[in-house]
Amino acid sequence: MGISWTRRRWPRRVAVVVGALVGVLTVVGPWAAAAQAQLKVGIGDQKPQMFTDPRFAELAIGYVRRVVPWDALDVGWQRRELDTWMQAARAAGAQPLIAFGKSRRPRFAGFLPKPQRFARTFRKFRRRYPWVRLFTPWNEANQCGEPTCRHPRMAAIYYNDMRARCQSCTIVAADVLDSPNMVSWLGKFRRYAHDDPRLWGLHNYFDANRFRVTGTERLLATVPGEIWFTEVGGIVLRRAPGSQPIGPQSPEHAARVTAWLFRLAELSPRIRRLYLYQWNGERGRNVNWDSGLISPHGRPRPAFRVLLRELRRLRLIPAPPPR
Numbered sequence: 001m002g003i004s005w006t007r008r009r010w011p012r013r014v015a016v017v018v019g020a021l022v023g024v025l026t027v028v029g030p031w032a033a034a035a036q037a038q039l040k041v042g043i044g045d046q047k048p049q050m051f052t053d054p055r056f057a058e059l060a061i062g063y064v065r066r067v068v069p070w071d072a073l074d075v076g077w078q079r080r081e082l083d084t085w086m087q088a089a090r091a092a093g094a095q096p097l098i099a100f101g102k103s104r105r106p107r108f109a110g111f112l113p114k115p116q117r118f119a120r121t122f123r124k125f126r127r128r129y130p131w132v133r134l135f136t137p138w139n140e141a142n143q144c145g146e147p148t149c150r151h152p153r154m155a156a157i158y159y160n161d162m163r164a165r166c167q168s169c170t171i172v173a174a175d176v177l178d179s180p181n182m183v184s185w186l187g188k189f190r191r192y193a194h195d196d197p198r199l200w201g202l203h204n205y206f207d208a209n210r211f212r213v214t215g216t217e218r219l220l221a222t223v224p225g226e227i228w229f230t231e232v233g234g235i236v237l238r239r240a241p242g243s244q245p246i247g248p249q250s251p252e253h254a255a256r257v258t259a260w261l262f263r264l265a266e267l268s269p270r271i272r273r274l275y276l277y278q279w280n281g282e283r284g285r286n287v288n289w290d291s292g293l294i295s296p297h298g299r300p301r302p303a304f305r306v307l308l309r310e311l312r313r314l315r316l317i318p319a320p321p322p323r
Contacts, residue, residue: 040062041061041311041314043279044276046085047280051091059308060317064275065096065277069101069102070118073128096134099135119161137174141176144181156191173199175230176201178203183218199228201230203229204219204232213267217267220268227272229265229271232261234254235253236249238288239287240288251295258310259306278293280298282296
């Protein structure tokens with residue numbers, strides 16, 4: 001979410017290159033086999049409907065992700081909305097990864113809370129949902145629609161505070177988009193982050209939807225430790241004023257992207273989780289993003305079938321019985 005795409009012409013041979021890369025990554029050696037064995041798969045979505053969908057239960061997904069505005073608990077309707085989602089996740093036995101992000105209130109949309117205020121927000125969240133143990137200080141922190149884009153030091157301060165206040169929690173140091181500023185932003189972030197973090201989140205939308213490995217390999221070379229793909233998916237629909245999506249947008253494209261993501265996860269055994277975004281698309285002319293596994297009409301898209309196949313290949317769910 002929040003990607004600014006730019007137009008680019010693709011040579012005709014791109015399909016051949018992609019096919020070759022898929023072939024190379026599919027011929028797995030010991031390193032790739034280890035990566036497959038360790039990979040955990042989750043789904044991110046802001047809506048609670050997926051938890052009661054029988055198809056979600058069929059996938060046996062144990063990990064979910066949600067972006068929570070930093071001030072959500074200060075707003076009655078947002079608090080009730082969040083309660084509904086959290087209760088549904090808990091009832092489904094799914095472990096949430098919570099990423100804080102910018103306010104949904106227009107007057108606070110570009111506001112970056114002071115460390116003391118952010119710390120109070122985190123304490124309030126922990127008191128309300130003490131069973132949650134996975135957090136990200138700020139969603140897609142290097143994306144320049146986020147107030148942290150030009151303030152990596154503040155993002156690091158948030159991380160340091162979370163680490164200090166919840167030592168039993170697992171904290172993803174920074175969620176970053178695989179955009180051109182990723183490496184420089186992380187360099188500044190790491191100057192201020194304590195204890196040289198060993199867990200990072202990547203939103204590799206560019207790699208995924210362009211069928212490349214560039215951003216993922218750059219992150220692997222830039223930071224130590226474990227990497228999770230904390231939000232990524234194949235784009236069916238993207239509307240953004242003044243920008244153009246790269247490549248096709250369709251359910252068929254999203255299915256190819258979903259398969260490619262599992263190949264990207266085989267680049268290194270350090271890549272341990274993949275959170276696909278999102279469960280289902282929405283209807284309406286105001287909808288500007290759709291990467292859903294399920295269509296707005298409730299039908300499974302080709303990407304859902306690819307995910308089912310990959311989960312079976314990795315033995316995360318059993319294969320169907322022979323006919």
